[in-house]
Amino acid sequence: MFEAAAKALSQMFTPPFRRVLFKSIGLALILIVLMGIGMQRVFAWMAASGASWAESTYGAAPHAAWDILVWVLSIMAGLGIITGAVFLMPAVTAFVGSFFVDEIAEMVERMHYPADAPGKPLPFLRAIIEGGRTALLALLIYLCALPFVFFAGLGLLVLFLANSYLLGREYFELAAMRFRPPAEAKALRKANRGYIFAAGMFIAMFVSIPILNLATPLFGMAFMVHMHKQLSGRRTELLEPKRA
Numbered sequence: 001m002f003e004a005a006a007k008a009l010s011q012m013f014t015p016p017f018r019r020v021l022f023k024s025i026g027l028a029l030i031l032i033v034l035m036g037i038g039m040q041r042v043f044a045w046m047a048a049s050g051a052s053w054a055e056s057t058y059g060a061a062p063h064a065a066w067d068i069l070v071w072v073l074s075i076m077a078g079l080g081i082i083t084g085a086v087f088l089m090p091a092v093t094a095f096v097g098s099f100f101v102d103e104i105a106e107m108v109e110r111m112h113y114p115a116d117a118p119g120k121p122l123p124f125l126r127a128i129i130e131g132g133r134t135a136l137l138a139l140l141i142y143l144c145a146l147p148f149v150f151f152a153g154l155g156l157l158v159l160f161l162a163n164s165y166l167l168g169r170e171y172f173e174l175a176a177m178r179f180r181p182p183a184e185a186k187a188l189r190k191a192n193r194g195y196i197f198a199a200g201m202f203i204a205m206f207v208s209i210p211i212l213n214l215a216t217p218l219f220g221m222a223f224m225v226h227m228h229k230q231l232s233g234r235r236t237e238l239l240e241p242k243r244a
Contacts, residue, residue, distance in 0.1 A: 001195075004226035005202050007112060008219050016107050017218060020100050025214045028096045032088070089213045090163045090204075091138040094170055097217030098131025101174045104221040113229060119178025126182070127174065134170040138163065160204050167207065167216075168200020171224040179232070192231055199227050 011017055102121040109118055141162040169189060176185035189196050203220045207213045 001199055001202070001227070004199075004223055004230065007226055008108075008222035011108065011111060011222055012215060012218050017104075017222075020103055020107075021215055021218055024096055024100055024217050027099065028089075028092050028214050031092050031096065088139070088142060089216070090159075090167060090207050091135040091142065093207060093213065093216035093220075094138055094167060095131045095135040097171070097221060098127040098174070100217055101127050101221050102178070104218055105175060105178055105225050108222045108225040112226070116229075119175075122174065122177055126177070130170060130174060134166050138166050141166075160201075160208070163204040163207060164200035165197055166200075167203040167220055168196045168224075171203065171220040172196050172199070172227060175221065175224040175228040179228070188231065195231070196227070199223070 012021070102119075105119060106121075109116065142159065144158075172189050173182075173185050176188055179185075180188065202223060203216065206219050207216045
């Protein structure tokens with residue numbers, strides 16, 4: 001597992017990977033900016049609407065005081081969105097990664113496993129569905145864990161464990177589906193769920209590092225290509241009859 005992580009890291013900054021890295025970072029930043037703008041507009045509208053309702057209902061304070069309150073709430077919402085972007089990175093990178101899985105996997109297979117038969121590219125729709133589903137689950141878990149983030153770090157622990165499971169599952173299945181039908185890829189992951197969960201912790205640690213986490217799709221996919229190769233080799237050895 002550590003060897004697979006080292007191989008993935010060592011290949012990340014090679015020239016072929018850098019081209020994918022720049023595309024991945026660009027798409028991730030666009031999504032984060034669009035999500036931030038959308039959330040800021042929603043929160044600003046909620047603050048303005050709430051202040052207008054409060055002023056009409058409890059209009060004891062001068063109008064300027066309510067304007068100041070709206071301004072303060074808007075700034076707080078903006079700062080909250082910037083902070084939240086760090087926690088939303090697993091959802092963003094899970095979706096972004098679905099666009100580049102085959103490009104990354106092909107480079108890893110060509111460099112480290114040239115003697116093996118190459119995998120078959122995933123149907124684009126299948127990759128998008130898998131990435132979108134993982135992103136929505138990550139977003140849902142983030143919203144559920146958010147109230148506990150400041151409670152003895154419980155929310156952070158929940159997020160880390162959830163990201164370990166979700167990102168490990170997604171990238172392993174995407175790597176496995178290049179060689180297996182979806183049902184078989186999922187069955188292989190379930191048969192090794194503990195091992196894949198532990199491997200997912202490497203990706204969860206990577207995605208928790210600001211700035212570097214923009215490269216999560218490259219590391220996660222490259223890492224799980226190696227993990228799939230390891231598990232496939234071990235599975236083949238188990239299935240082969242023992243020689244006398």
